Amino acid sequence: MTTFPLSAEDREIQERARRFVDEELIPWEEHAEADGGRIPDDERARHHDRAIELGFYAMNMPTELGGTGMTTLQQVLVSEQIGRVTNALGWCVHTPPAWAPAVVSDHQMQTWILPTIRGEQHECYAITEAGAGSDVDAIEATACRDGDEYVLNGEKMHVTSFNGATYCFFQAKIVGGPHEGEHAMFFVDKATPGVRLVREPAYTHTYPDTHAVVAFEDVRVPAANLVGQEGDGMSFTYEWFRYERLMIAARCCGAAERLIDEATSFAQQRVQFGEPIIEHQAISHMLADSLTELWAARLMTYRLAENIDAGVDVKIQHGQCSMAKLYASEMAGRVADRAVQIFGGRGYMRENVAERFWRELRVDRIWEGTSEVQRNIVADQLQKRGTRALVG
Numbered sequence: 527m528t529t530f531p532l533s534a535e536d537r538e539i540q541e542r543a544r545r546f547v548d549e550e551l552i553p554w555e556e557h558a559e560a561d562g563g564r565i566p567d568d569e570r571a572r573h574h575d576r577a578i579e580l581g582f583y584a585m586n587m588p589t590e591l592g593g594t595g596m597t598t599l600q601q602v603l604v605s606e607q608i609g610r611v612t613n614a615l616g617w618c619v620h621t622p623p624a625w626a627p628a629v630v631s632d633h634q635m636q637t638w639i640l641p642t643i644r645g646e647q648h649e650c651y652a653i654t655e656a657g658a659g660s661d662v663d664a665i666e667a668t669a670c671r672d673g674d675e676y677v678l679n680g681e682k683m684h685v686t687s688f689n690g691a692t693y694c695f696f697q698a699k700i701v702g703g704p705h706e707g708e709h710a711m712f713f714v715d716k717a718t719p720g721v722r723l724v725r726e727p728a729y730t731h732t733y734p735d736t737h738a739v740v741a742f743e744d745v746r747v748p749a750a751n752l753v754g755q756e757g758d759g760m761s762f763t764y765e766w767f768r769y770e771r772l773m774i775a776a777r778c779c780g781a782a783e784r785l786i787d788e789a790t791s792f793a794q795q796r797v798q799f800g801e802p803i804i805e806h807q808a809i810s811h812m813l814a815d816s817l818t819e820l821w822a823a824r825l826m827t828y829r830l831a832e833n834i835d836a837g838v839d840v841k842i843q844h845g846q847c848s849m850a851k852l853y854a855s856e857m858a859g860r861v862a863d864r865a866v867q868i869f870g871g872r873g874y875m876r877e878n879v880a881e882r883f884w885r886e887l888r889v890d891r892i893w894e895g896t897s898e899v900q901r902n903i904v905a906d907q908l909q910k911r912g913t914r915a916l917v918g
């Protein structure tokens with residue numbers, strides 16, 4: 527039964543992703559939850575290889591670079607399915623930085639980007655600092671040119687996947703020269719002297735990937751590690767934000783679908799006061815609200831992806847990515863909360879899917895820009911461009 531105009535190829539990709547999640551990832555979910563997000567090494571390696579075989583890994587990269595060159599809509603369809611399982615397992619599908627091919631040098635392409643597309647290397651992002659979260663421009667990390675090298679200093683936090691990464695994107699402000707105070711981004715191999723793991727705090731979700739505090743102390747990198755030009759740093763971050771905000775919206779739609787399915791099935795079976803609880807209107811209305819909001823979020827997310835594929839102005843994309851991320855992440859949070867309620871006491875148990883998503887989805891209102899920051903962006907775009915440009 528077709529309910530949204532997707533091509534036959536789009537449908538096939540969506541089904542391929544759904545089967546992968548249902549048959550190979552979801553069965554490991556409880557095991558991962560019980561073991562700090564980990565599953566046996568051979569199984570993890572198999573998921574990684576399957577994600578490559580099925581064409582999901584590096585799906586955002588052009589085929590001539592070894593990616594699968596999917597359209598934005600197709601990537602959304604895959605991400606949505608991946609969102610139906612915990613990120614502890616879903617992150618076997620990895621998308622290297624989409625902005626990179628257009629800006630990196632040949633040396634950087636060969637050394638870091640191509641191996642990342644092949645799944646041999648893994649990046650992490652070292653941007654946020656203790657004093658600079660939403661306000662990225664407040665970073666204090668520095669990059670000082672010294673002959674053919676830059677000397678990097680700073681302490682970064684929330685560096686996701688630092689434990690599994692081979693290199694970091696490190697964002698700093700230039701010290702000295704004509705670009706004093708401007709942002710710049712660097713490739714930094716994790717093994718470079720001066721890169722020091724400070725600590726790996728525990729977070730609300732149960733992932734094998736850590737979010738580390740990392741110190742960069744007089745780290746010397748060749749000038750060839752500078753991405754683009756001095757002063758370019760923020761533009762890459764904005765492009766990454768747009769991409770990730772859309773994919774977060776997609777994953778939130780997938781999570782909401784899974785939760786609605788699971789909660790509906792439970793509500794149909796669970797009998798209290800002589801009838802399935804779904805017969806109690808208080809329960810069925812929670813499901814009805816959840817489904818309605820999911821539909822709205824999904825249509826918004828798909829339409830945004832189609833707009834990007836159609837080449838809609840990047841400033842409009844910027845506002846629409848914020849709207850999709852804002853709405854879908856808050857929708858998923860509400861759906862998860864209702865799902866916990868429908869499961870009752872079972873919904874508060876670690877082995878329960880609703881409990882897991884209720885914790886996991888909370889960060890989608892924080893990372894890649896908090897809900898408040900998304901609202902600021904949307905309000906700013908509204909004033910600059912008007913209603914019709916943004917939602918017409």
Ligand SMILES: Cc1cc2nc3c(=O)[nH]c(=O)nc-3n(C[C@H](O)[C@H](O)[C@H](O)COP(=O)(O)OP(=O)(O)OC[C@H]3O[C@@H](n4cnc5c(N)ncnc54)[C@H](O)[C@@H]3O)c2cc1C
Nearest residue numbers: 651652653654659660684685686892893894895896898899
């Ligand atoms: C699990 C996790 C993984 C992360 N991974 C990475 C990573 O890999 N690399 C990386 O560099 N960073 C990462 N981050 C950092 C993330 O991007 C920041 O947490 C986020 O941008 C918010 O910054 P902050 O936490 O410092 O909050 P703050 O900016 O201190 O905000 C605190 C509160 O104030 C509000 N606020 C701030 N400014 C405004 C404003 N102008 N108007 C209204 N309200 C405002 C916020 O919305 C929030 O509610 C990660 C964070 C988490 C939790």
